Amino acid sequence: MKELVLLGHVFCGVACLLATVWLFVDVLNAHEGNLARIRRLSRWAAAFLWLAFLLGGYWDVADYKADKNVILKGPWPFAHNFFMETKEHFVITLLLLATYLPVATSNNLVLNKEARRLVPCVAALVAVLALMAEGHGAIISMGVKVALLAKPN
Amino acid sequence: MQNTATVSKHTISFGLSLALCAVLNAFLVIAKETSQAVASWMQRITGHHWITHVALILIPFALLGWLFARTNRGQGPRMPVHRLTPLVLAGVVAGLLILLGFYIIAD
Numbered sequence: 001m002k003e004l005v006l007l008g009h010v011f012c013g014v015a016c017l018l019a020t021v022w023l024f025v026d027v028l029n030a031h032e033g034n035l036a037r038i039r040r041l042s043r044w045a046a047a048f049l050w051l052a053f054l055l056g057g058y059w060d061v062a063d064y065k066a067d068k069n070v071i072l073k074g075p076w077p078f079a080h081n082f083f084m085e086t087k088e089h090f091v092i093t094l095l096l097l098a099t100y101l102p103v104a105t106s107n108n109l110v111l112n113k114e115a116r117r118l119v120p121c122v123a124a125l126v127a128v129l130a131l132m133a134e135g136h137g138a139i140i141s142m143g144v145k146v147a148l149l150a151k152p153n
Numbered sequence: 154m155q156n157t158a159t160v161s162k163h164t165i166s167f168g169l170s171l172a173l174c175a176v177l178n179a180f181l182v183i184a185k186e187t188s189q190a191v192a193s194w195m196q197r198i199t200g201h202h203w204i205t206h207v208a209l210i211l212i213p214f215a216l217l218g219w220l221f222a223r224t225n226r227g228q229g230p231r232m233p234v235h236r237l238t239p240l241v242l243a244g245v246v247a248g249l250l251i252l253l254g255f256y257i258i259a260d
Contacts (some may be wrong), residue, residue, distance in 0.1 A: 088203055093175045
């Protein structure tokens with residue numbers, strides 16, 4: 001169950017990232033024909049991020065403590081002290097950005113040049129922070145792995 | 154005029170709220186990590202400091218966005234979108250740099 005929650009968290013995070021990159025490219029070529037798709041993508045990106053956040057939050061609160069103890073006793077304590085601590089907090093900003101994305105795409109991006117500039121900016125921030133979250137998650141997993149490998153048999 | 158006329162008031166109000174809450178998030182981390190009293194209080198409220206932290210950012214985000222939208226006789230803030238975009242960018246980047254900087258220095 002613990003592994004499923006964690007895999008679901010990563011899957012939803014990647015799905016949000018893919019939807020956001022697709023949205024970014026679509027907005028650069030915004031026209032009447034793809035406006036509905038842009039809005040749909042922004043809602044998908046927000047929904048996937050909320051799911052990733054809830055799954056990750058559940059795992060953090062319910063299951064992370066054991067992994068944290070393993071990491072802190074291993075050779076990579078920074079996997080918790082820096083990467084987990086920062087990830088836990090910048091994902092809140094990421095959640096706000098993803099929630100804001102459907103609000104920003106609700107405007108007429110075809111007629112309004114300035115609104116069209118706002119959306120790629122927000123989408124780029126979502127993509128960069130989502131990539132950072134994925135990278136941080138990988139280092140946290142490695143922190144557990146190197147700690148377990150370093151344990152004497 | 155054309156810029157503000159064609160975007161919803163919520164785009165401006167929640168954009169401003171987002172920029173503020175991104176910075177608030179970073180300062181809340183510093184308060185929590187440097188004061189045992191704040192950390193204990195956050196732990197007590199919901200049973201986990203992180204859940205309280207999330208609530209203390211999401212609630213102001215919703216509240217500020219709603220309040221900003223009600224300003225100017227319900228028309229929302231008079232701000233052109235070309236001024237909002239750098240504000241959102243600055244808020245998020247500043248919040249991120251404060252957060253990363255704090256943990257680099259704290260460690």
